[in-house]
Amino acid sequence: MPELPEVETIVRELAPRIIGRRIVSVEVLQPRITRHSTEDITRVLPGRRIENVRRHGKFILIDLDEGALTIHLGMTGQLLFDTSPTPYTRVMFTLDDTLLLYDDTRMFGAIEFGSARVAKLGPDALTELAPEKLKRKAHIKAVLLNQSVFSGIGNIYADEALFRAGIKPTARNISRPRAKRLIQVIDEVLREAIDSRGSSVSDYVDTEGRRGSFQNRHRVYARENQPCVTCGTLIRKTVVAGRGTHYCPKCQIR
DNA sequence: GTTGTTACCTGTACGC
């Protein structure tokens, strides 16, 4: 599932291959993917030149000579160059001399003209974050997943960061020192994951079809009933904020 | 405004 490190990896690969290119045509095979778009992308995109590619949270922003295109990969979205369409190919972009496919089995992803949804997001999780924003009544895990607090953290990195910070996922109203520590480890985890080209726990691959390797360095995520790397206590799995949540009952306290 | 729950969606794993 693409979170900030996976999206960052994809953006770094996209940039040299699409910046400066012109969009020749767009074919939407699954209209659901463009459900958020106020414009028909098959009509407004052809002829436009790609000027930049960037990321905010889990969103990919493609700046055009006029307007912008926003792509969210959802759970299973993939951007792939010059491959044959599959039954899960939802949108096909023909650039000058390149074919870029958007594949998405579960169709949680979305492609839209403009950046309206990005404007509603909190600051990117790799920027300097304010500890006081974490002081809320909700479970800290839910706060981390709330993209309007700050954007880019999903289920994997929320669990990994809370473990490294020694904070139980169900903690509420965390103190300022603990919030500062949490922000520090979020930065650390995200940067390590980017260095490993992200985590491939389900079907995440980059634009060349390669898998990331950070899943080999997960300390709690998907490690239920395995010994904690720090204390040996068995990692537990529960549900917090409606999501599978992994934690060490000894290392992570309120 | 904040918090919590549910729906969307389909491949995979599992039990029978």
Place this chain on the structure above:
DNA sequence: TGCGTACAGGTAACAA
């Protein structure tokens, strides 16, 4: 082998 069911989790919409 084949079937039914639970589960995975991104955001949006809704209820409290």
